[in-house]
Amino acid sequence: MSLQDWRFTPRASAAGIAVALCLAFGACARDTTTGGASLTGDWDWYRMLGAAPGGGFEARRRFGYAHFDGANAAGAWLRSRAGGTLATIDAVELSGDSLVLAFASGDEVRATLIGDSIAGRTYREGQPVDRVWLMRRTAPPVWEPSYRLWPGEVSDSTYAVEIDPAMPMQARDGTTLMSFVARPVGDGPFPVVMERTPYLRFDTTSGIWWASRGYVYVKQDVRGRGDSDGVLDMNAGQEEDGYDAVEWAGTLPGTNGKVGMIGASNPGLYAWYAAIAAPPHLAAIAPAVATADPIRIVPYIDMVFSPTIVPWLCLTAVKETMSDMSNVPVFRAFNHLPVIEAAEQAGCPRPPYWDDWFDHQALDDYWRALGIEARLDRVNVPVLGMAGWYDDARGTIRNYVALDTLADHPFQRIVMGPGAHKGIDYVNGDFGPQARVERSRDMQARWFDRWLKGVDNGVDREPPVDIFVMGENVWRQEHEWPLARTVYTRYYLHSGGAANTARGDGTLNTVPPGEEPADTFTYDPGDPTPYLIDARELELGLNEDYSAVHAGRRDVLAFTTAPLAQPVEITGPMTATIWAASDARDTDWNVMILEVRPDGTAWRMQDGIMRARFRDGFDRPALLEPGRVYRYDIDLWFTSRVIPPGNRLRVVVSSAAFPKYDRNLNTGGDNERDTEYVSAHQRVLHDGAHPSHVTLPIIPRDGP
Secondary structure, X not given: OOOOOOOOOOOOOHHHHHHHHHHHOOOOOOOOOOOOOXXXXXXXXXXXXXXXXXXXXXXOEEEEEEEEOOXXXXXXXXXXXXXXXXXXXXXXXXXXXXXXEEEOOOOEEEEEEEOOEEEEEEEEOOEEEEEEEEEXXXXXXXXXXXXXXXXXXXXXXXXXXXXXXXXXEEOOOOOEEEEEEEEEOOXXXXXXXXXXXXXXXXXHHHHHHHHOOOOEEEEEEOOOOOOOOOOOOOOOXXXXXXXXXXXXXXXXXXXXXXXXXXXXXXXXXXXXXXXHHOXXXXXXXXXXXXXXXXXXXXXXXXXXXXXXXXXXXXXXXXXXXXXXXXXXXXXXXXXXXXXXXXXXXXXXXXXXXXXXXXXXXXXXXXXXXXXXXXXXXXXXXXXXXXXXXXXXXXXXXXXXXXHHOOOOOOOEEEEEEEEEOOEHHHOOOOXXXXXXXXXXXXXXXXXXXXXXXXOOOOOOOOOOEEEEEEOOOEEEEEOOOOXXXXXXXXXXXXXXXXXXXXXXXXXXXXXXXXXXXXXXXXXXXXXXXXXXXXXXXXXXXXXXXXXXXXXXXXXXXXXXXXXXXXXXXXXXXXXXXXEEEXXXXXXXXXXXXXEEOOOOOEEEEEEEEEEHHHOOOOOOOOOOOOOOOEEEEEEEEEEEEEEOOOOEEEEEEEOOOEOOOOXXXXXXXXXXXXXXXXXXXXXXXXXXXXXXXXXXEEOOOOOO
């Protein structure tokens, strides 16, 4: 059987459609209707990975603003949304409607001016890499400020800095690991801030920032990356290497014997691995957007393999560099069967641990040895975790909750903002002047001032939970997570048996169902329900608009509330309980919760997956009895947001969210090695005996 490409075109303005058509055909023809269109003025700057359409969902991200004074490079600039320089423009050439921007980096943009839009491509060394759009603004840019969430005293920049970019250490097995080290110039002794990374160690900016504040900054290439020897493994061996690295750093000349670990994404996970190993010199950790257990997010998401790991494999495929992912053919790789060949289909070599992932498709001793959550009782140092509600890494909240259940756990704090894995710039929407704070080094420095320098700055006497409440767009301090005042409220699925598509008769409310007919749909792995993602961005959990997807696909069941009469705050963990039957031996159940606005757009809040064979536990796979009704309890992750009056909530049930999750082939066989699949005929029940619902954490409010 052949697979259909998964494609989706979001809503677009007329100008946007013209731009898209212009790009789709490879070259933009002259638009004689724009005649005297002016380049002068302010523009929004959008970027998309890839020099040509890739066959799937491709999101434009608004990264900043541009300004032009005609074809005058002296007056041209390109800045981030926060006001920093994105690139220095050396030359502006405008001939008719053809525009060329030359940057100091050597890159250039070749584009076409179409009325109030500019569409083009970025070229690097003569090769197209990314696509760019500029849309004319009617008002000057408003720079987004950096909000200081923790206003207490923090170490200031007072020291000169010296740098050793290549300091070797030997791990216990004799492997040489290379580190970038920045030191304060002075007598000391100084504490150490350490990061272990697969993303290459050279980091002069961070080195100067930390060392000037009285910390020895150590950034180490993990084995198999950069100038470190050995072979990269995403998870295995990180405890041992983390232990050895901390003990080495804690005994460097001029240090005080106290080490704090930082890192974002995988480096954040490596901080957790080191904390579990419990080296004596480790005094605190402050990971950001830390990756969770490998069965929870990478490479499996709740024991369902995610093909979206393939771009990361491409990124780290060359030992000494970070590969450009702009034109990696991920859509070809995702559509290919068997899944185990996805890396080659993307043009990337299989890493040594690739086959291990597919040899262990259930929770077993292999995954237990690589997990964090079940071994948090080994952590004995204070923990500061930072992340965002649209971060897909998931480790920050999960580890906080698991550690908090232990009787004698160390002091910990979490900070949850509105951002995504790589920050606020990837999230759709405007979250106000307090939004741009996540991964703040000021907070990490204040944390380490307390635990590494011994400064009594009160960081351990403040409320331990900082959350950004989206919708109200304000920060709020809490004393626990989940919040003690939460009212867990069931929203039940209802229909007359025709809930297919968002135009169906599905409704959602807090009234338990009576006698209602079930809803049915067919799930075809050859045409799976799409999940809107460009995996090259390394973002899995963004708030995209699914209104067009859900409007026309009959393989989704949509259940929507009436417009809300009052604002509703949803803050905390969310779950779904679904009673369903299938005629297949195995299948998937995906539940997504969305916020529907009066204009009809439907923005993803969160979603979750259950592979039917794991309904009794990840370590107890069991195939289905076709036609039998089973209960499925699905984790929908967490959020904090206020839904305003007039908006609605929607729950969508399907059997795929591709390519975030690989397709269940419905055969009961090996979903990662097989190529044959069958369609599954699905039945979702919502009656008195089978009250399918989502459970939402509603926070009581004192007023409107």
